[in-house]
Amino acid sequence: MKNRMCAFALGLIGASAVAVPAFAVDLDITCRCVIGGVNSATAEWLEEQVIPAFEAANPDINVTLNQFGGEDAQLTQQLALDFSTGAGPDISAFDGFLIPAFAEGGQLKSLDDLIGEDYANWEGWDHISPGIRSIMSYDGETYGIGLGTDVRMIFVRKDLLEQAGIPADWQPTSWDDVLDAARKLKEAGVEAPLQLNAGVAMGEATTMQGYWMALLGTGEGVTDENGKFIVESQGILDVLNLYKTIYVDEGLGDQRAQLLADGRNRSFANFRDGKTAMLVEGDWFYRSVTAPGSEFEVADRGNVMSWVKMPAEEPGSAIRGQDFVSISGGTGFVINPNTDAPMEAWKLLSFMMSKEQMTAFQDYQPGIRSRSDVPIPNNPFLTETSQTLLPLTTARPNDPNYNAVSQEIQRMTEAVVSGELSPEEAMAQYKAAVTAIVGEENTVSLL
Amino acid sequence: MTTEPISTQPQRKVRNFALLSNRAGAAFMLPAGLLVSVFVIVPFFWVIFVSFTNRTLIGKTALNPDFVGLGNYLALFDPATFFQRGQFGFSLILTTQFVLMSALVGQALLGLLLAWLIQTVPPWIKRITETFVIAAWILPEVVIGFAWFAFLDRDAGTLNMLLTGLGLPPGDFLLQQPFWVIVVFNTWRGAAFSMMLFNSAFSSIPPSYFQAADVAGASSWQKFRDIGLPLIRGHIVTDLILITMWTFNTFTPFLLTNGGPSYRTELVSIYNYRVAFQDFQFGKGAAVGVIMMLINLAFALIYLRLGRKKAPKS
Amino acid sequence: MASVEFKSVTKSFGDFKAVSEVNFNIGDGEFVCLLGPSGCGKTTSLRMMAGLETPTSGQILIGGDEVTHLHPKDRNIAMVFQDYALYPHMNLADNIAYPLKVRGEAVANRHGRAREVADVLKIGHLMDRLPSQISGGQQQRTSLARALVYPAKVYLFDEPLSNLDAKLRLEARGFLNHLQRDMGMTAVYVTHDQAEAMALATRIAVMDQGKIVQYASPIEIYRRPATTFVANFVGNPPMNLVEVDGTQAGGQLVLKGEGLAMAGLPMTDAIGNALASSSKLTLGVRPEHLSLTAAGATNSISAPLFANENMGPESLVTIDRGEGARVTARIFTDDHLHVSDQVSLSFSAEHVHLFDAMGKRIPAVGE
Amino acid sequence: MNLTIPAFFGRIAFSALAALIGAVFALPLLWFLFAPFNAQAQMGLAVPDPWTLSNFVTVFGNSYAVQALWNSFIQATGGVILVGAAATLAAYALSRSSVPGKGAVTYVLLLFSSVVSGSAAMVPIFLIISAAGIMDTHVAVILTFAGGLLPTAMFILRDFIDSIPKSYEESAMVAGASPVQAFFDVALPVIRPGIVVVVVWSFVNIWGSFLIPFVLLRSSDNMPASVAIYSFYSEAGTPIVTLLAAYSLIYSLPVVALYLFVSWKFGFRFFGGIKA
Numbered sequence A: 001m002k003n004r005m006c007a008f009a010l011g012l013i014g015a016s017a018v019a020v021p022a023f024a025v026d027l028d029i030t031c032r033c034v035i036g037g038v039n040s041a042t043a044e045w046l047e048e049q050v051i052p053a054f055e056a057a058n059p060d061i062n063v064t065l066n067q068f069g070g071e072d073a074q075l076t077q078q079l080a081l082d083f084s085t086g087a088g089p090d091i092s093a094f095d096g097f098l099i100p101a102f103a104e105g106g107q108l109k110s111l112d113d114l115i116g117e118d119y120a121n122w123e124g125w126d127h128i129s130p131g132i133r134s135i136m137s138y139d140g141e142t143y144g145i146g147l148g149t150d151v152r153m154i155f156v157r158k159d160l161l162e163q164a165g166i167p168a169d170w171q172p173t174s175w176d177d178v179l180d181a182a183r184k185l186k187e188a189g190v191e192a193p194l195q196l197n198a199g200v201a202m203g204e205a206t207t208m209q210g211y212w213m214a215l216l217g218t219g220e221g222v223t224d225e226n227g228k229f230i231v232e233s234q235g236i237l238d239v240l241n242l243y244k245t246i247y248v249d250e251g252l253g254d255q256r257a258q259l260l261a262d263g264r265n266r267s268f269a270n271f272r273d274g275k276t277a278m279l280v281e282g283d284w285f286y287r288s289v290t291a292p293g294s295e296f297e298v299a300d301r302g303n304v305m306s307w308v309k310m311p312a313e314e315p316g317s318a319i320r321g322q323d324f325v326s327i328s329g330g331t332g333f334v335i336n337p338n339t340d341a342p343m344e345a346w347k348l349l350s351f352m353m354s355k356e357q358m359t360a361f362q363d364y365q366p367g368i369r370s371r372s373d374v375p376i377p378n379n380p381f382l383t384e385t386s387q388t389l390l391p392l393t394t395a396r397p398n399d400p401n402y403n404a405v406s407q408e409i410q411r412m413t414e415a416v417v418s419g420e421l422s423p424e425e426a427m428a429q430y431k432a433a434v435t436a437i438v439g440e441e442n443t444v445s446l447l
Numbered sequence B: 001m002t003t004e005p006i007s008t009q010p011q012r013k014v015r016n017f018a019l020l021s022n023r024a025g026a027a028f029m030l031p032a033g034l035l036v037s038v039f040v041i042v043p044f045f046w047v048i049f050v051s052f053t054n055r056t057l058i059g060k061t062a063l064n065p066d067f068v069g070l071g072n073y074l075a076l077f078d079p080a081t082f083f084q085r086g087q088f089g090f091s092l093i094l095t096t097q098f099v100l101m102s103a104l105v106g107q108a109l110l111g112l113l114l115a116w117l118i119q120t121v122p123p124w125i126k127r128i129t130e131t132f133v134i135a136a137w138i139l140p141e142v143v144i145g146f147a148w149f150a151f152l153d154r155d156a157g158t159l160n161m162l163l164t165g166l167g168l169p170p171g172d173f174l175l176q177q178p179f180w181v182i183v184v185f186n187t188w189r190g191a192a193f194s195m196m197l198f199n200s201a202f203s204s205i206p207p208s209y210f211q212a213a214d215v216a217g218a219s220s221w222q223k224f225r226d227i228g229l230p231l232i233r234g235h236i237v238t239d240l241i242l243i244t245m246w247t248f249n250t251f252t253p254f255l256l257t258n259g260g261p262s263y264r265t266e267l268v269s270i271y272n273y274r275v276a277f278q279d280f281q282f283g284k285g286a287a288v289g290v291i292m293m294l295i296n297l298a299f300a301l302i303y304l305r306l307g308r309k310k311a312p313k314s
Numbered sequence C: 001m002a003s004v005e006f007k008s009v010t011k012s013f014g015d016f017k018a019v020s021e022v023n024f025n026i027g028d029g030e031f032v033c034l035l036g037p038s039g040c041g042k043t044t045s046l047r048m049m050a051g052l053e054t055p056t057s058g059q060i061l062i063g064g065d066e067v068t069h070l071h072p073k074d075r076n077i078a079m080v081f082q083d084y085a086l087y088p089h090m091n092l093a094d095n096i097a098y099p100l101k102v103r104g105e106a107v108a109n110r111h112g113r114a115r116e117v118a119d120v121l122k123i124g125h126l127m128d129r130l131p132s133q134i135s136g137g138q139q140q141r142t143s144l145a146r147a148l149v150y151p152a153k154v155y156l157f158d159e160p161l162s163n164l165d166a167k168l169r170l171e172a173r174g175f176l177n178h179l180q181r182d183m184g185m186t187a188v189y190v191t192h193d194q195a196e197a198m199a200l201a202t203r204i205a206v207m208d209q210g211k212i213v214q215y216a217s218p219i220e221i222y223r224r225p226a227t228t229f230v231a232n233f234v235g236n237p238p239m240n241l242v243e244v245d246g247t248q249a250g251g252q253l254v255l256k257g258e259g260l261a262m263a264g265l266p267m268t269d270a271i272g273n274a275l276a277s278s279s280k281l282t283l284g285v286r287p288e289h290l291s292l293t294a295a296g297a298t299n300s301i302s303a304p305l306f307a308n309e310n311m312g313p314e315s316l317v318t319i320d321r322g323e324g325a326r327v328t329a330r331i332f333t334d335d336h337l338h339v340s341d342q343v344s345l346s347f348s349a350e351h352v353h354l355f356d357a358m359g360k361r362i363p364a365v366g367e
Numbered sequence D: 001m002n003l004t005i006p007a008f009f010g011r012i013a014f015s016a017l018a019a020l021i022g023a024v025f026a027l028p029l030l031w032f033l034f035a036p037f038n039a040q041a042q043m044g045l046a047v048p049d050p051w052t053l054s055n056f057v058t059v060f061g062n063s064y065a066v067q068a069l070w071n072s073f074i075q076a077t078g079g080v081i082l083v084g085a086a087a088t089l090a091a092y093a094l095s096r097s098s099v100p101g102k103g104a105v106t107y108v109l110l111l112f113s114s115v116v117s118g119s120a121a122m123v124p125i126f127l128i129i130s131a132a133g134i135m136d137t138h139v140a141v142i143l144t145f146a147g148g149l150l151p152t153a154m155f156i157l158r159d160f161i162d163s164i165p166k167s168y169e170e171s172a173m174v175a176g177a178s179p180v181q182a183f184f185d186v187a188l189p190v191i192r193p194g195i196v197v198v199v200v201w202s203f204v205n206i207w208g209s210f211l212i213p214f215v216l217l218r219s220s221d222n223m224p225a226s227v228a229i230y231s232f233y234s235e236a237g238t239p240i241v242t243l244l245a246a247y248s249l250i251y252s253l254p255v256v257a258l259y260l261f262v263s264w265k266f267g268f269r270f271f272g273g274i275k276a
Helices: A005-009 A040-057 A072-085 A096-104 A123-127 A130-135 A158-163 A175-187 A204-218 A234-249 A255-259 A263-272 A284-289 A342-352 A355-364 A380-392 A402-417 A423-438 B022-050 B071-076 B088-120 B123-138 B141-152 B158-165 B178-203 B207-215 B220-231 B233-249 B268-278 B282-310 C042-050 C092-102 C107-120 C136-148 C166-183 C194-200 C218-223 C228-233 C269-277 D005-029 D031-037 D054-061 D063-096 D102-115 D119-131 D138-162 D167-174 D179-208 D211-216 D225-231 D241-265
Strands: A025-031 A061-067 A091-095 A144-149 A152-157 A229-232 A278-282 A305-308 A324-328 A330-335 A393-395 A443-445 C004-013 C016-026 C031-035 C057-062 C077-080 C154-158 C187-191 C203-208 C211-216 C240-249 C252-256 C280-285 C291-293 C300-310 C315-320 C326-331 C342-346 C353-355
Touching: A025 A040, A025 A342, A040 A061, A040 A342, A040 A355, A061 A342, A072 A091, A072 A096, A072 D119, A072 D211, A091 A096, A091 A342, A096 A330, A096 A402, A130 A144, A130 A330, A130 A393, A144 A342, A152 A158, A152 A204, A152 A324, A152 A380, A158 A175, A175 A234, A175 A278, A204 A234, A204 A278, A204 A324, A204 A402, A229 A234, A229 A423, A234 A255, A234 A402, A234 A423, A255 A263, A255 A402, A263 A278, A278 A284, A284 A380, A324 A380, A330 A342, A342 A355, A380 A393, A402 A423, A423 A443, B022 B282, B022 D063, B022 D119, B022 D138, B071 B282, B088 B123, B088 B178, B088 B220, B088 B233, B088 B268, B088 D005, B123 B178, B123 D005, B123 D241, B141 B158, B141 B178, B141 D005, B141 D031, B141 D179, B141 D225, B141 D241, B158 D005, B178 B233, B178 D005, B207 B220, B220 B233, B233 B268, B233 B282, B268 B282, B268 D119, C004 C042, C016 C042, C016 C211, C031 C042, C031 C194, C042 C057, C042 C077, C042 C154, C042 C187, C042 C203, C077 C136, C077 D167, C092 C107, C092 C136, C092 D179, C107 C136, C136 C166, C166 C194, C187 C194, C194 C218, C203 C218, C203 C228, C211 C218, C211 C228, C228 C240, C228 C280, C228 C353, C240 C269, C240 C326, C291 C326, C300 C326, C315 C342, D005 D031, D031 D054, D031 D241, D054 D063, D054 D241, D063 D102, D063 D138, D063 D179, D063 D225, D063 D241, D102 D138, D119 D138, D119 D211, D138 D179, D138 D211, D167 D179, D179 D225, D179 D241, D211 D225, D225 D241
Parallel strands: A025 A061, A025 A091, A229 A443, A324 A393, C031 C187, C031 C203, C077 C154, C154 C187
Antiparallel strands: A091 A330, A144 A330, A152 A278, A152 A305, C004 C016, C004 C057, C203 C211, C240 C252, C240 C280, C280 C353, C291 C342, C300 C315, C300 C342, C315 C326
16 A cells, blocks of 8 residues: 555645556555565565566466564564554464454454455465464454464574583473583583573563473463463462572573673573573574574584474463473464455465465465465474474463563563562562553452 | 724734734644644554553454453552563662653763863864764664674673773673663763753853953862852753653663563663563553653643743743 | 934834934934944944844835935945945945845956955055955954945945044045045944044934934034033043032122132023023033143142143043042143142133033123 | 974864864764665665765665655755744844744744754644644655754844844835835845854754654655665664665765765854854
8 A cells, every 4th residue: 555646645634545546556555574684585585486476377466575673573564553544464474363453453454354255265374374373363364364373482503502411311300400411511611501581671582482381381371271471489489480490590501692782692602602501592593693604693503403293381381281282373464454455455465375386485474374285395493393292282361462462471571580679579560550540340369 | 194093993912023923823833733743643542542441452352342440550560560571660769760861970070071072172172083983872672782782792792802801800791780781871961961961051151250350360170169169050951851751761771681681671661562562561550651651741841841940031 | 315204213122222312313424433432333223234233123215215214235335334245255446336236236346346445545455365365454444344335325334433443544534534525325323432433424413222312413512512422422532521519690790619720600591491490510621622721720620730741742630529420621732740649620611511410501791 | 384393283282173073973984985885785885896876776766765855955945944034033123023922932942943853842733733734745844843843943043133233224214215125125035044043953853853744744755765765774783885885876866965065165164143
């Protein structure tokens, strides 16, 4: 919806309805992707593969890719503004956990409302599992199509483990195992052996790769089975104490990396440079961050880098009684609720998500795709991790307040990691903040 | 010469002559008036209005915000949390310290010193010093952000290289002394304005005043204290108030520290941004904005009073 | 050239009356000086003639036409400003020719005319310079040239010489005098310098507190100042004013005061009227009408010497009658006088001015 | 010149102190001298070995980044023209006409000038621009900047015009000029040094500003350099220091050049205009 024409209507306040010429439609698609920069593969796929193919098939539709170079949170700000007023791109990349908040705010319309029959009859739904479809859904309605999903684990430096005398086939089965290994590594001279994300600067990466991965191991989630937010519990305290042990009491992790604005990159660099031996991250870390040719490429990766499952606090103490945990998120694409050309936008969206285009995407960046008819490429890492971890994985609560609560989680971890507050004090602060966000009736205390 | 009274019409309201008639004056003000109305005054009232609601950017209350009266303000001033790190009171106190240290002490004193120094030094030193000081002021803030990041880098930053070279221990400034980093940064960034203002103030003093002091055998310090300073008092007041307001509202330190670590550099402007754009709580963010406006209003009133006192118009 | 007339013109700024009910007219070809201390309303009056201030009430006529509310540009007047108001971005030629430019004259014509005027004022060789590149005297002449470059009905001067040093001022004054006689222009000239007013004006309007105190020829103002204010303002040094006590004795007026020895003066009705309201009178004698005399002479005033200033051809001898009441004499001798010597100064009865308790002149016999 | 010995050393001490402060101010910028010419720069300071222009070649090869510089230029120039013209007219009216309440206006402006620039105002501004249907256009950015910068610009200019004797225009009018002629022929050229200060100040502000274009623009074709600079981030989201430094240098040059040009041509300083 490039409102070029509206420039002529300057001064005519309220002239928001733009006539769409019957003979040609302009579609804009935005993602946090820059060719040669952030998420380059997605940008290349769209620009080189999807758009030319789509325009060839639909000569009356022009598609433009807007490469957004800022941060995730900044794109969220723009989209929230745009989708509430009718500005913005026709199609945008979108993180699934924001769907509930946007849907409640009227900043997204369900595909059923927006498209109707064509949406319901799309062939792709037969190849997308309900679990994956739910990533881009809220309250029983579907708002977009997921591109894929991911899993989380502990990445390890085998060379450093070996130095510390830890066997090559090491798989921790409790937090203590992990901490013991970290202590040994520290003694062996590894500066900051363990990285469990914390702090505000890393945003959702703190919640997903840090807090959730630990919390699930205590058998709890951010919400209980009734969808109420847990604001006080032994699980929360255990997680905060784990952070305290790692970063404050024993110095097993790089405290600076949790607190500084560019901390996440520092943690990547630590892993690359052998200063960190265990790092909790998503499969993206393997597929993209440490991949050959990238900035954080790990030299001799095949021999040096491996991964283990994230253990529960104690064996069997994890959620659903599991021994190991993982959590998954997912991104996809949504349609602007105020687009002038919903049908054309849907045409493009479903084209992008067709088997043919998704398969082509695997050539740009292999990953776990949402369509079951798009095979995971012949990639041992992805095959193994998806087979091992997808059965164990969990999804975030589908709640419009999740985003705000997640930020409180980040603050709580930062308060502990910086040594400013004790776990009890930090949890008390968290309780007050979450209660203010969701209302007391939507919270629950397990203490 | 006529003897008849020339004007027998009833006395109409006579407009006094002005260089610009009221009508022309209004026409001259129209473009600026329109722009300021649309982009400054309307948002101003919008912010006040929204500060009484619980409007958010996303979620239920994005669509149907409720009127919450003074709720946002009461929450900001909740005595239970007021002084906690990351809360409004904390950032208000932090900002006060920041303004005191970086504007009143840093920028004003350094600006005064610089303005005094460059009156007397050889022109080429004056020009070079002036250029660097002004460069710090005019370079784009994004660029300045990167430059300072590189300057303060713990491992290879210019500052630590320099300190090590001088045999001093290097520091982890962004983490250990973030507050002093932004104080020094803001002093560096803004000293140019005070320097230029004081410079023009000093050059408006007739040289004969200083020559008279020279003849009387006054030292530089005495000349500065007894002649320079009293004569530029008006400029000092202006400078202090303007830089106080600007420093109070500045957002640039965000580029260096993001307000962290753990809120230790979260000035009110950054707090405002976080609440409104990261937590998406517009109602509360607007309330912060309104309080900032009130504080600015206080500054403006002080300025108005001092300005009036100095120049009683006849 | 045209006449100018003020009809009960008042100008208030808030509560302050800068000009109050002023009536006067300036004849065609007259050179009138508005003289007075700062704040007396002389500049405001001039600016009302120019149209730069609007009277609060009353009418102003130029050449018989009412112009009270006419815009300055429509009055066809010329004005020289105290600060010259030379446009810093224009060279002299453009500055001088500017009035012709706004009158739509072609470039060649107006530059030709500007050059003519500039040549008369001896700045013709500076036409390419900017105002900042010439001396103060040259700037003054440039602003004069800009006023003279077009034929105006009235020429207004707002203290045009006050920014010049003494020598240049004298020179410019002479030139203006010559010019006025040459052109026969109607001119209104504001000044606080009485010498300038005396030298230039055909008539002087002395103003005080928004009112015209006296409007007369220079010689009249010198000889018969209407009030103590005028007496004190005109003359260099100004008239000596001595507070005296007057009584009528034997058909004569007897004046008594500290150190004053005077024969009786002839009584007139006017004196009688003044005495009827108060016995406090003011005696005025100009410094040039005083001479040294022996102690105790009639028509003399005595006090210790305060200062003796030798001015070359003459001396200014000042005596101090106590409490700052001083009397100065202009004397063409070089007697050696010493501070604190008792000095007597005498005067003749015909040079005596009398003012009543309100400071108004009491007409002498035959006035 | 005859200087006593203490005075002579005093001079030297003053010069040394001034030079030292200058050097301290230059230090954080030192990085720009090296990093852009280094093929493998990190955040730290390192003398390039060898010196290379390859970073500039890469930057200039990035059409998006080059387009962004041009966009910055359009937006800054447009904004400056609008601010300069509107502020000059309005400040002149505030100084020279007798419009009622003009004294209050100036101080209300001072209040607004520093208040509404904050992030709180971004949402209503977005809504206004969106309702006007000019989202994602240069015009939107230019108008918004003009509105935001005008109060301070008017404040600075009004003070400046107040300090200029009215006799300039008065003499022009007595000589026969209409108010409009007096404004253009006489007042405007005399005010020019003040306008220059406002123009430089506005240009620097618009050129460096991130938030407004970020909120109001969407397509890469319209983004100014302040936003585009964030495209020099790696796949992992870390800054590509070499390109960033090179781009920063290119991006900074116009404001420095403008300042040097203006201070050489007109003299960039406050003419005692801002005073209490």
